[in-house]
Amino acid sequence: MNRIRTAPPRYWLVALTLVFFLGFPTVISSFLASEWTQALILAIAIMGLNILVGYSGQLSLGHGAFMALGAYVSAILAHRYKMDYLVTVPIAAVFTGGVGFLFGIPALRLSPLYLALATFALAVVTPSLIKRPAGLTGGVQGILVLQPDPPDFAREAFAFVTGTAMTSDQWIYYITLLLAVVLFWLAWNLVRHRPGRAMRAIRDGEVAAAASGVNVAGYKTLAFGISAFYGGTAGSLFALSTGFISPDTFPVSLSIQLLVGAVVGGLASIPGPLLGAIFAFFLPIGSNQWVPSQTWLPDQITSTVKNAGPAVSYGVVLILIMMFAPNGIVGLLRSGYVILNRRLRGASDPKTGQMPPDPQTV
Amino acid sequence: MQEFLQLVVSGIATGGIFASLALALVLIYNAMGLVNFAQGEMAMLATFVAYSLVNRGMSFWIAFPVTLVLAFGGGIVIQRVVIKPAERAPVLTLVIITLGLATLVNGLAGFIWGYVPRSFPSPFSPDSVDLAGVFISYRDLGVIAVSGLVLLCVYLLLQHTTVGLTLRAAAHHPEASRLLGVQVSWMLALGWGLASAVGAVSGMMVAPILLLEPNMMQTIIIYAFAAAVLGGIESPLGAVVGGLIVGVTVNLAGSYIPGVGGDLQLAVGLGIIVAVLILRPNGLFGRAAVRRV
Numbered sequence A: 001m002n003r004i005r006t007a008p009p010r011y012w013l014v015a016l017t018l019v020f021f022l023g024f025p026t027v028i029s030s031f032l033a034s035e036w037t038q039a040l041i042l043a044i045a046i047m048g049l050n051i052l053v054g055y056s057g058q059l060s061l062g063h064g065a066f067m068a069l070g071a072y073v074s075a076i077l078a079h080r081y082k083m084d085y086l087v088t089v090p091i092a093a094v095f096t097g098g099v100g101f102l103f104g105i106p107a108l109r110l111s112p113l114y115l116a117l118a119t120f121a122l123a124v125v126t127p128s129l130i131k132r133p134a135g136l137t138g139g140v141q142g143i144l145v146l147q148p149d150p151p152d153f154a155r156e157a158f159a160f161v162t163g164t165a166m167t168s169d170q171w172i173y174y175i176t177l178l179l180a181v182v183l184f185w186l187a188w189n190l191v192r193h194r195p196g197r198a199m200r201a202i203r204d205g206e207v208a209a210a211a212s213g214v215n216v217a218g219y220k221t222l223a224f225g226i227s228a229f230y231g232g233t234a235g236s237l238f239a240l241s242t243g244f245i246s247p248d249t250f251p252v253s254l255s256i257q258l259l260v261g262a263v264v265g266g267l268a269s270i271p272g273p274l275l276g277a278i279f280a281f282f283l284p285i286g287s288n289q290w291v292p293s294q295t296w297l298p299d300q301i302t303s304t305v306k307n308a309g310p311a312v313s314y315g316v317v318l319i320l321i322m323m324f325a326p327n328g329i330v331g332l333l334r335s336g337y338v339i340l341n342r343r344l345r346g347a348s349d350p351k352t353g354q355m356p357p358d359p360q361t362v
Numbered sequence B: 001m002q003e004f005l006q007l008v009v010s011g012i013a014t015g016g017i018f019a020s021l022a023l024a025l026v027l028i029y030n031a032m033g034l035v036n037f038a039q040g041e042m043a044m045l046a047t048f049v050a051y052s053l054v055n056r057g058m059s060f061w062i063a064f065p066v067t068l069v070l071a072f073g074g075g076i077v078i079q080r081v082v083i084k085p086a087e088r089a090p091v092l093t094l095v096i097i098t099l100g101l102a103t104l105v106n107g108l109a110g111f112i113w114g115y116v117p118r119s120f121p122s123p124f125s126p127d128s129v130d131l132a133g134v135f136i137s138y139r140d141l142g143v144i145a146v147s148g149l150v151l152l153c154v155y156l157l158l159q160h161t162t163v164g165l166t167l168r169a170a171a172h173h174p175e176a177s178r179l180l181g182v183q184v185s186w187m188l189a190l191g192w193g194l195a196s197a198v199g200a201v202s203g204m205m206v207a208p209i210l211l212l213e214p215n216m217m218q219t220i221i222i223y224a225f226a227a228a229v230l231g232g233i234e235s236p237l238g239a240v241v242g243g244l245i246v247g248v249t250v251n252l253a254g255s256y257i258p259g260v261g262g263d264l265q266l267a268v269g270l271g272i273i274v275a276v277l278i279l280r281p282n283g284l285f286g287r288a289a290v291r292r293v
Helices: A002-006 A009-027 A030-055 A063-080 A085-107 A112-131 A152-162 A168-192 A194-204 A206-211 A216-242 A252-265 A272-293 A299-324 A328-345 B002-032 B039-055 B060-086 B091-113 B138-160 B162-172 B174-179 B184-206 B217-230 B236-256 B265-279
Strands: B128-131 B134-137
Touching (some): A009 A152, A009 A168, A030 A063, A030 A168, A030 A194, A030 A216, A030 A272, A063 A085, A063 A112, A063 A216, A063 A252, A112 B091, A112 B217, A112 B265, A152 A168, A168 A194, A194 A206, A206 A216, A252 A272, A252 A299, A252 A328, A272 A299, A272 A328, B002 B039, B002 B134, B002 B138, B002 B184, B039 B060, B039 B091, B060 B091, B060 B184, B128 B138, B138 B162, B138 B184, B138 B236, B162 B184, B174 B184, B184 B217, B217 B236, B236 B265
């Protein structure tokens, strides 16, 4: 009992978030649930990017390519070899992780700037690389993915709570939620322990880290591998939730979207990717739905905003966040909490008002 | 053989376009140690400005210098408003800012002009000239001439004027230049303006070949990256040579390497980037980086 009373507020936040995400699909439509599935998938991919960029300091602008790889591995295994889709998810994740690990080896030789450049080029080229082996990937036609029916126990439990039948979308939501929780928990453990400390040491001073006995090359490639593992999982789930993938599912803007999510949520933080994913996913949807519903706007403005709105707002948000709040939403919330706490308790230590550049954990 | 020569000449023409954009990247890299991911989008925006001017009835050869001046001013404004406040931030922060700038400019162009591809008038006649059996289009020759002229102007400006000397000094030794009375911050802005204008040339040259739309430069910027990296990212001469090599290589690869074709030419660009970065990270003309601990 005492343990519960003295638990730091972050545990309460985690519990609340879990309850929210568990209960949410029971009160919203199946379609909305599938949208939140994609937001969660984005959160997984952004967590991968966050481990790479936020914790190990290697900037990748081509993470959409890892998502594409994971999605196609799963879809091809399920479509051509008739495997159970849920079995293909871990295979795709491990495969993509392996490729990411190998990709990390040449990346070691590149300066951060060159790495950004090469990965950006990769992101631009990805769609045309997918189109080419048309026999394997279906070319521009893409691949259809069958969505699984919910099993009996899930169906019964869902019917017991809501009184309605569970759809595949809702089942996929819960699969995604389970994986997201596990992967976030793993990431949290990773960054609190030796590998996480090593990665941060490398990020903050490669030479100093090497001098202190950190295996720089090993941890950098490890970060790449883990990051790709997350990306592959996200891609595989993405194919499952949309039911269809084609080369145009993975444009450059997907990689930009991931970066926006990582930066907006807060680099080098655990809740950051979740908040960033919700922001990056719902911003274009919001602008697509809200703007056309404003009847007083002329039609021409409505249609252009629908097309250009997300790009403009992503761009403005990226620039403003990098200039004024490099720690993202989480950084702002945290400094707000520190200020509030100080007010409430009457403590006035000017030194603690400052946000540390990299808060260690949640 | 004839086909080969024709491919080489048209490769040189596209190479000139890549070279201009690569030179713009190099100018900014030299000034601040930063790769400007928004360079292509800035060029695209300038091309749209030129398009609007020509559409209003202005002749191309008047619209061209007017656009260059506007692009120059635009580059300075962007440096003052977006880049300067974050000047002291880590390079990766700046890279993310330029990426945000690219997204922003892309969206703005879509906002103003829409996403329907438009044909951009070419100032050159569509005919070809027969040079000893090799047919070379006037358009390719024109592109080569304009790109060559611009590159020559930049060279003369950098190497043979006081402004060029101050620019280079501010880029290489900011502290010493400041002590000698150079306004380093404004020199950086000038560098951005210059890069923006040089990039705009590539946009206006490539627009008649591709169609003008907000995503037009997305592939060109990859080739420009390849050119800049191949030339050793800090060398203006390297950018030009790199641009020509990339242009010719991509053109020949598209026709002669089986399985590449038109759609995988971009992958050749990526291949060049990766190969250079792994095999010879300093490029053809770059100096080996010395890291200070």
